[in-house]
Amino acid sequence: MASKKEASISRGVFQDADCERPACDEMKAVLPESMAELEEMKKKYDRQKKVECPPGSAELGLGTWKLLHSMTAWYPDQPTSQQKGRMTNFFQTLADFYPCTYCAEDFQTNLEKSPVEAESRTDLCLWLCNQHNQVNQKLGKPLFDCNMKNLDERWRKSSASKCNK
Ligand code: FAD
Numbered sequence: 397m398a399s400k401k402e403a404s405i406s407r408g409v410f411q412d413a414d415c416e417r418p419a420c421d422e423m424k425a426v427l428p429e430s431m432a433e434l435e436e437m438k439k440k441y442d443r444q445k446k447v448e449c450p451p452g453s454a455e456l457g458l459g460t461w462k463l464l465h466s467m468t469a470w471y472p473d474q475p476t477s478q479q480k481g482r483m484t485n486f487f488q489t490l491a492d493f494y495p496c497t498y499c500a501e502d503f504q505t506n507l508e509k510s511p512v513e514a515e516s517r518t519d520l521c522l523w524l525c526n527q528h529n530q531v532n533q534k535l536g537k538p539l540f541d542c543n544m545k546n547l548d549e550r551w552r553k554s555s556a557s558k559c560n561k
Pocket of ligand 1: 453457459460465500524525527529531532535539540550
């Protein structure tokens, strides 16, 4: 003999008997009333399912710059020698393993010409801003006006009401 749950599923999906709590009323409104409707919903979901692709260089770059500028915006004003060493290593490792090959090669060259400046938050933020501007220049993008007021406004604490909800 079919259990109560099986019986209720075979009649459709979720019968009143399964569902005494008020929240169920909302659920019933969105749940299918029959197995056929459920199958149709599944097919529709599969058709609409968003395919998530591996990032290309622009998407990867945008995400990476967001992380890097946010990290430098919150770097200590007076870092310990261990923090300075770790931050320097972090950028060297990033340049070694950055998964856009031609971006990584140029970044390595730029690091050799202009090594990481991790003595203080200000030094590091301005150094990274200049690194980013070198890439901007190469790609013909607008340059950012690198000063701490602009950088903190963009990456640490914005004064725009939209950003403070
Ligand atoms: P992005 O350049 O990603 O910038 C994101 C946001 O940062 C901007 O909207 C702006 O608000 C802010 N911003 C812009 N400039 C500065 C700055 N100087 N200081 C602080 N904030 C700033 N792409 C290539 O095609 N070729 C490359 O060789 C290449 N090299 C890269 C090397 C590295 C290390 C990284 C992280 C990315 C590299 N990219 C490269 C990707 C490229 O820099 C961009 O990220 C990508 O083109 C997307 O650009 P975007 O217009 O969305 O804004």
